[in-house]
Amino acid sequence: MPGVVWLRRDLRRSDLPLLQTAASHDDRVVVVFVLDPVFWEPAGPVRKAWLARNLLALRETYDDRLCLRMGDPVKVIPKLAAEVGAVSVNVSTETEPGGARRDALVKAALADVAWVETGSPYAVTPGRLRTATGGEFKVFTPFGRAWRQHGWPGPATEPAGLELLAAASDAEAWSIVGRAAQADGLPTMPEPGETAALTRWAHFLEQGLDNYGTDRDRPDLDGTSLMSPYLKFGVVHPRTLLADLTHSDHSGAERFITELAWREFYADVLHHHPESLEQDLRADMAGLAYDSDPERLAAWQQGLTGYPIVDAGMRQLLATGWMHNRVRMITASFLTKDLHHWWRDGARWFEQHLIDADLASNTHGWQWTAGTGTDAAPYFRVFNPTLQGRKFDPHADYIRRWVPELAHLDPESAHEPWRAPAGYAQGYPERIVDHAQERKIALARYQARRLGD
């Protein structure tokens, strides 16, 4: 009797261990993706398009045998299992809080059908690693050590003789996906699907890895792997990438492995603290004073703060659904330390607009910047947007690319239009705050919180 293979953050066919488990009793499997309104509806058009395009690519990958259903998985999955006479539903473990709750309900609703979990979207499943005394890790470096020591299996191969059974899709579901994939006004996005992902990866190994250690911080260069949108939905698995990196002599390989370790660390932290999606991880930071100024927030969102590197980043996000990591830190620091907004306001905006928005990495990246998360960070770490811009975008190429009002300026002036005679000639907005002053205010608030409790 066939098994159901339910894909969630596994939109690929290669290196998919749960296929092996599913086929271990019977070679025949039904592969399904469920369009769950709970996740689908709130997504913006760009995020919908990215998922939709990857689903269309996935359908081809599975020889047009991908079954797409719409609705609450608690109803949809048991119904499909009954329909095809499945004895098992096979998944990889979902570790994000919402998905984990959903899975518990689906499992309970399955009754006689076996629920089988194999693997997860991570090299090491969140929650598995413990400190010597059995505690959870709260600091990255020891986690990273333990993670490397623990290791991970090599890429999985597809079971021989796998037979994909066809099961009827909801016709309406594919048309919704088709429309979302081609909606009006979409930005240029990466090529969807695992073939494109692996092609990009090969390109990065060839061209980017050598200088990754330094170029990764340069938003003006093509120095990053661009794997994050694919990792988001499991179009590639980190294990696949790690297999290439651990056999590599490239100097940047070590650094890239560390970046993957960060992704796994934050997933581990979220696993232990699901409440941290909405709350400060450090309870003692709850006393921080925040502002909530809709006009300033809107200026930040639209890239109209008057600080070139901040505006370039926010506009890149709006235009492409992606932002360079260094600039994510700069813009996050600006919202939390210069505008004194709560990190959650920024995290929510990123979640809505980033095609790679990963709940764990996004949430804890923001909390790290805000000083409320892991890393008992020096509270005085406040990014100076002008200094950061000069350091990481030395020729102002990135700024001038995303902020056309500054395109006519020389590099020096583009970084500091307030010092250039023609700085505002093309309508670039004046600075909405004075960084030096806001920095002092931010530091004072952190100090006040310390004295306050």
Next chain:
DNA sequence: TTTTGAGTTGTTCGA
């Protein structure tokens, strides 16, 4: 149990 070394990504100031 106690102790010790360490902790992603920064900035400013003064010598």
Next chain:
DNA sequence: GTCGAACAACTCAAA
């Protein structure tokens, strides 16, 4: 222009 110190103490992880 360069460079090192200062910016707080605190918590974590492991010996």
